[in-house]
Amino acid sequence: MPGSDDDLCFEEAMFDASPEESGAVEVPLHGRVFFGALTVATLLVSAMFARVAYVNVGRGAFYAARAEANVGKEIVLPAERGAIVDAYGASLVRNEPIFSVFLNVGAFLKKDPEARLRFIDELQHILPPMAIGGDVGTIVANADLERSARILLLQGVTVETAIALKGMNDEAVVIDNDFRRDYLFGPAFAHLLGYTGMSDTERRIEGKSGLEASYDAVLRGQEGRKLMLRDAALNVLEERMSAAPLPGATLETTIDAELQQYVYERMREGLRALGRTGGAAIVLAPKTGAVLSLISLPSYDANIFTLPGKNAERAQLLNAALHPLFNRAISGLYSPGSTIKPMLGLAALREGIIDPTTSVYSAGVLELPNPYDPARPSRFLDWKAHGWVNLYSALARSSNIYFYEVGGGFGDRKGLGVARIESYWRNFGFAKKTGIDLPSEASGIFYGPEEHERRTGNPWRVGDTYNISIGQGDMMVTPLRLLSFIGAIGTGGYMKQPLLMKAVRDAEGNITESASPRDILDFSDFAKEMHEVRQGLEAAVVKDYGTAHKLADLAVTVAGKTGSAQIQNNAKVNAFFVGYAPAENPEIALLVLIEDAKEGSLNTVPIAKDVLRWYYEHRLVKSE
Incomplete structure (x- = not known):
């Protein structure tokens, strides 16, 4: 039968059938309702487009960057x-x-x-x-x-x-x-x-x-x-x-860990016995420049910087009055005291100021006429009266008056003078860094007459030349540079660059970088002068009047020089020992420094002796 409901399509139901025929009840749509619905739809669409615009324009860069990061x-x-x-x-x-x-x-x-x-x-x-x-x-x-x-x-x-x-x-x-x-x-x-x-x-x-x-x-x-x-x-x-x-x-x-631990403990023990806190010690191989041990005290535990929960300890360390983070061995600048006398000896021999046997009399004090007050001459002291001394005994005894005259002259004797002393100081490298592979190495300082007057307001006088002739006043050097110089005297004038890196190996064990000895200064042309100075350094140990005579009974021969530098208007004394062993063919060079030492250089010699003994017993004997 045509027109069956089963064949009714959606369109037919909506438009062809009358309400009566279809049985539907028609409800007219009011105009305001239609307009309201249209308005809501328009607002929704507008909001959607506004949000899209906001995302793409207002914060587009932010969302684009974040989307890229998130993918x-x-x-x-x-x-x-x-x-x-x-x-x-x-x-x-x-x-x-x-x-x-x-x-x-x-x-x-x-x-x-x-x-x-x-x-x-x-x-x-x-x-x-x-x-x-x-x-x-x-x-x-x-x-x-x-x-x-x-x-x-x-x-x-x-x-x-x-x-x-x-x-x-x-x-x-x-x-x-x-x-x-x-x-x-x-x-x-x-x-x-x-x-x-x-x-x-x-x-x-x-x-x-x-x-x-x-x-x-x-x-x-x-x-x-x-x-x-x-x-x-x-x-x-x-x-x-x-x-x-x-x-x-x-x-x-190049570090010898056992030696490093021994030197550290021996230095700590020595400082504790003196009631002191500051010092440094260095052991190196002068023929190669290899640094075997390097100590600076006071020290610190580096684990404080890598362990969690140590903020208070780090802050305390950074603000410590004794500056334990400061590496005194390479960054500290010190007046070298009598350890500079070997340099004065080399210079004076080269310039013809003296020969090795030239004698000077030390009565314990040298007096210079005072033109402004003849009744009050300027007095320059020796640490004791030595009598007649020549180059060898002056180095062994550490006579100040001998080097006052060598450096600044006296009476008819013309000394080196400040200009030549400064020239040799610079030519022997004291004003330069050694180039050790550690950060923050310092350069030495020498204040000549012009800088001296600018800093103090006083003109340079012969007394100032006397002071620098015994390593005090207007010169300062790092312990490492001083040791490098003395070690080079022992090896014939070849100063090697101090190095801590021996080699670098990759994860497979292949050597990708290696170090080889490198000269940073060659004064081998001073061979004759060094021969004479070395005798003085050996006499400081073997002669009973030598300032380092306590080292004479070691099983290994030693050449060395003690030194004391007065600081803070002579209120304190920094003490040095610097030397090398064996004296005839140096395998190691050693420096010991104690800040504010109570009895000058005498306190450094026992520490040096123990370190040299340890090295002889644990390294030199085993290698033979």
Whole structure:
């Protein structure tokens, strides 16, 4: 039957059938209702387009950058830092597995401004700005966001801190595996090895001082990268290793770890017995420049900078009045005292001021006429009356009056004078750095007449020349430079660059870099003069009147020079011993310095003796 309901289509039902026929009840649509619905629809569509416009125009750059970051971003994986070993392969550091705190940059940026402020406030209650090197907002602003999708906030956290951070339950905070540098011998090696810490801009671990800083490029290794694929909600869809981290190279050093520990303990014991705190000691091989031991006291435990929860100790260390972070051996500038007399001897012999047997009488005091008050002559003291002395006995006895006359002249004897003394000082390298592979080495200082007058307001007088002739007043040198000079006298005038790096080996054990001896100064043309000066340095030990005679009963021959320099208007005395052994063919050169020594250079000789004995018994005898 045509027109059956089963064959009724949607269009037919709406337009062909009358209301009566179809059984439908028609309700007329009121005009205002239609207009209202149209208005709502228009507003909804407009709002949708406005939101799209806001996202794409108003905050388009922000969302575009965030979207790009969320789709795929690499995370930097820290590389294990390279090993540092001594000359015999003994480990000086190790890498301890730890947990570190990172900021997930994407999750942080996803937060609205108010949420970010709340997050920063909560985080900094757990990790104060002092602990992480600034407030989180500044760290993010200064960070290289192209380098990694997360930023290192703090290396190494305590269990309590980790629990508190986990309690935040915020994906912007990540606690992940890392490494902490562990310095196995603490204060004994602090000024050699240095320590690691957070870089200011890249937020990565780097060497901050010592060998850790000098060889940071080879020790740090190569960071790995892991690609994190995420959706717009920052859910991780896939993790893919882009590049595995490569461990740093092994730094083989010239350091003799057993000797270093012995020298450190012996110096500490010696200072404690004197009630003193400051000093330095250096042992090097003068033929090669290899540094076997280098001590600066007071010292510190470098682990304070790598262990978590040590903020108070770090602050105390940085503000300590005794400056334990300061490396006195290479950065300290000291008046050399009588240890400069070998240089005066070389210069005076070369200039013909004296010959080795020229005699000067030391009555214990030298008096210069005072033209302004003849009744009150200027007096320059010797440390004792020595009688007649020549070059050999003057060096052995450390006669001041002999070197007053050699340097500044007296009566009919014309001395070197300040200009020639300064010239030899500079020609022998005292004003230059040695180039040791440690940061912050200082250069020596010599204030000539013009600078002296500018600084003091007084003209240069012969008394000032007398002072510099015995290593006091307007000259200062580092202990390392002084030792390098004396060691070179023992080896014939070839001054080697002091070095701590022996070789660098990659992860496969291949040598990628090695050190070889390098001359930084050659004064071998002073062979004749050095022969005479060496006799004086040997006499200081073998002669019963020598200032270092206590070394005479050692099983190894020694040549050396003691020295005392008065400081702070003669209120204090810094004491030196510097020498080499065996005297006839030096294998080591040694310097001992004690700041504010009670009895001058006499306090340095016992320490030097014990170090030389140890070296003879543990190294020279074994090598024969």
